[in-house]
Amino acid sequence: MLETSARLLKLLSLLQTRRDWSGPELAERLAVTARTVRRDVDRLRELGYPVDATPGAPGYRLGAGTGLPPLLLDEEEAVAIAVGLRTAAGGTVAGIEETSVRALAKLERVLPARLRHRVHALQSMTVPMTAAAAPVDPGVLTAIATACRDHEGLRFDYRSHDNAESGRAAEPHRLVHSGRRWYLVGWDLDRRDWRTYRVDRLRLKTPNGPRFVPRDPPDEDLAAYTSRAISAAPYRHQARFTMHAPAEVVGGHMPPTVASVQPIDAETCVLRCGANELDEIVVWVALLGIGFEVHDPPELVERIGAMADRLHAAAAVSRPGPRDSR
Numbered sequence: 001m002l003e004t005s006a007r008l009l010k011l012l013s014l015l016q017t018r019r020d021w022s023g024p025e026l027a028e029r030l031a032v033t034a035r036t037v038r039r040d041v042d043r044l045r046e047l048g049y050p051v052d053a054t055p056g057a058p059g060y061r062l063g064a065g066t067g068l069p070p071l072l073l074d075e076e077e078a079v080a081i082a083v084g085l086r087t088a089a090g091g092t093v094a095g096i097e098e099t100s101v102r103a104l105a106k107l108e109r110v111l112p113a114r115l116r117h118r119v120h121a122l123q124s125m126t127v128p129m130t131a132a133a134a135p136v137d138p139g140v141l142t143a144i145a146t147a148c149r150d151h152e153g154l155r156f157d158y159r160s161h162d163n164a165e166s167g168r169a170a171e172p173h174r175l176v177h178s179g180r181r182w183y184l185v186g187w188d189l190d191r192r193d194w195r196t197y198r199v200d201r202l203r204l205k206t207p208n209g210p211r212f213v214p215r216d217p218p219d220e221d222l223a224a225y226t227s228r229a230i231s232a233a234p235y236r237h238q239a240r241f242t243m244h245a246p247a248e249v250v251g252g253h254m255p256p257t258v259a260s261v262q263p264i265d266a267e268t269c270v271l272r273c274g275a276n277e278l279d280e281i282v283v284w285v286a287l288l289g290i291g292f293e294v295h296d297p298p299e300l301v302e303r304i305g306a307m308a309d310r311l312h313a314a315a316a317v318s319r320p321g322p323r324d325s326r
Helices: 002-018 022-030 034-044 077-086 097-110 111-123 138-150 222-231 248-252 276-288 297-319
Strands: 051-054 059-062 154-158 165-177 182-188 193-198 202-204 237-243 260-263 269-275 292-296
Touching: 002 059, 002 165, 022 034, 022 077, 034 051, 034 077, 051 154, 051 297, 059 292, 077 111, 077 182, 097 193, 111 138, 138 202, 193 222, 222 260, 237 276, 248 260, 248 276, 269 276, 292 297
Parallel strands: none
Antiparallel strands: 051 059, 154 165, 154 202, 165 182, 182 193, 237 269, 237 292, 260 269
């Protein structure tokens, strides 16, 4: 009986690891006959697990039932889920903190001691550096994701970065998560162009708009597109530089919400950023400690030259003389 129960658990675990299994494959993995596999599948069905027969060659698939079956996880999967739940407990989706804590408590009760120590060590030795961001209602995220999937238009009130309120209608394409905030990339019907919206600044209206035929996205790399949109577009000045360092080095100095970095070759990359004052850009880029060339805007070149002259003059005046150096 114990052997049969252990085999049923192993069978259930196998069915959860991939979508389809043939009968002979399961028999080989369990070291039993195909007939025993059929009997074990029948036992799982009697216990309430929806194991479906796949068409064609005899095979099996764990289907969706009326309840959630127990999940059998290997050690690495269990650690990954525990760490993810701890992160979600303090994340940017409102309302899931308490749920995440409950799920984590259930998981940690059954984790072997060695795995609990791994999870606790990682959590206790990690200090989050991200600042608090406005949380997003999970119902809003779900509604937007569903509209993206079903190609249904969205109508919503939107508050821009300068607190201006406006009504928007858009064809939603994808949700993008920066690590601190959620963004919606969509085609704005009134502006006839692609736009990026912060989800915490929009209020959905019901019902949704009409269905639409999906357009080609504005960029194959939506993460890079969103980074460019949110790091430069909201500001009065948009700057473009060629940086004399690999993209991974330059990107390591800043999150994607601050600037967009795209490689040119193994030694150079393009940096795009924005600010309301040109001097902010000059100081910020200079402090990176990386050689660069300025392309846009043209007036930024003059501002860099003027600041360089001031710094050079200050250095000359402040340089210690022979007596000061004693």
